[in-house]
Amino acid sequence: xxxxxxxxxxxxxxxxxxxxxxxxxxxxxxxxxxxxxxxxxxxxxxxxxxxxxxxxxxxxxxxxxxxxxxxxxxxxxxxxxxxxxxxxxxxxxxxxxxxxxxxxxxxxxxxxxxxxxxxxxxxxxxxxxxxxxxxxxxxxxxxxxxxxxxxxxxxxxxxxxxxxxxxxxxxxxxxxxxxxxxxxxxxxxxxxxxxxxxxxxxxxxxxxxxxxxxxxxxxxxxxxxxxxxxxxxxxxxxxxxxxxxxxxxxxxxxxxxxxxxxxxxxxxxxxxxxxxxxxxxxxxxxxxxxxxxxxxxxxxxxxxxxxxxxxxxxxxxxxxxxxxxxxxxxxxxxxxx
Numbered sequence: 001x002x003x004x005x006x007x008x009x010x011x012x013x014x015x016x017x018x019x020x021x022x023x024x025x026x027x028x029x030x031x032x033x034x035x036x037x038x039x040x041x042x043x044x045x046x047x048x049x050x051x052x053x054x055x056x057x058x059x060x061x062x063x064x065x066x067x068x069x070x071x072x073x074x075x076x077x078x079x080x081x082x083x084x085x086x087x088x089x090x091x092x093x094x095x096x097x098x099x100x101x102x103x104x105x106x107x108x109x110x111x112x113x114x115x116x117x118x119x120x121x122x123x124x125x126x127x128x129x130x131x132x133x134x135x136x137x138x139x140x141x142x143x144x145x146x147x148x149x150x151x152x153x154x155x156x157x158x159x160x161x162x163x164x165x166x167x168x169x170x171x172x173x174x175x176x177x178x179x180x181x182x183x184x185x186x187x188x189x190x191x192x193x194x195x196x197x198x199x200x201x202x203x204x205x206x207x208x209x210x211x212x213x214x215x216x217x218x219x220x221x222x223x224x225x226x227x228x229x230x231x232x233x234x235x236x237x238x239x240x241x242x243x244x245x246x247x248x249x250x251x252x253x254x255x256x257x258x259x260x261x262x263x264x265x266x267x268x269x270x271x272x273x274x275x276x277x278x279x280x281x282x283x284x285x286x287x288x289x290x291x292x293x294x295x296x297x298x299x300x301x302x303x304x305x306x307x308x309x310x311x312x313x314x315x316x317x318x319x320x321x322x323x324x325x326x327x328x329x330x331x332x333x334x335x336x337x
Contacts, residue, residue: 010094057103084103120260166295217249251286255328259297294325304322
């Protein structure tokens, strides 16, 4: 179990073989991230949230190895190795496997200034950049098989469960960031699409489009630095969150572009992905998955409203963001096409 002495050890530049000039610590609710000059080390916290379980050393090792495996498909030059950390008599050693107490994921540091969302903020990412991202992703997905493990996640029962779960978990937000009319409209349209277009989903499975995907493909998880495109932070901790139709991943990024008022760039990205992959059938389910992804983002953002540890300013920001995601999902289902 990672503890305070270990965290202190990993904040000391002398602990690393690279000898960085400084180490910055960034925490999330599930990990510690130690940022050096050229490399980053990430440790999973010993937590269990039900959908995510890092409670034992063996589980943290497994999921750290999974994080390496899954993300190397997208960015092999960023995700480098799983590094053991040993402890003897109160002294820690990075890269020592003699008495392992924790595991770290070693990564190459990428430029924050070249994150796709930052480029868009500066007006430095146009059609050409988004088309390159589309081509890059199409080529990655082409290397991933649609196998016996993946295909069941494209079944109507699984998709229906995911949709139904969203509405069950968000009913309590009606009257807050979500209006009753929007809730009813999005639910009615989504379930009707599943019933009336069942053949489309069957075709997606038969066409080999159900794969072990990324699961969290949005603007903050893509870096474009010159000719290099890095996609990172694939979901490793829950199969149901990453297995599915490649169209769901494509729709996630397209939705995020729409949300940030870059509809033309969203279209350019989708068009380049379809052209490179030959997956013209993706267009049959794109609006369905854009709606789904907008609603999931709204749901997850709404959950912040229930967090007693957040201050009122943060909750107010979450309230506005969740409302915008719900509104976007409503706009998707209200279109005439």
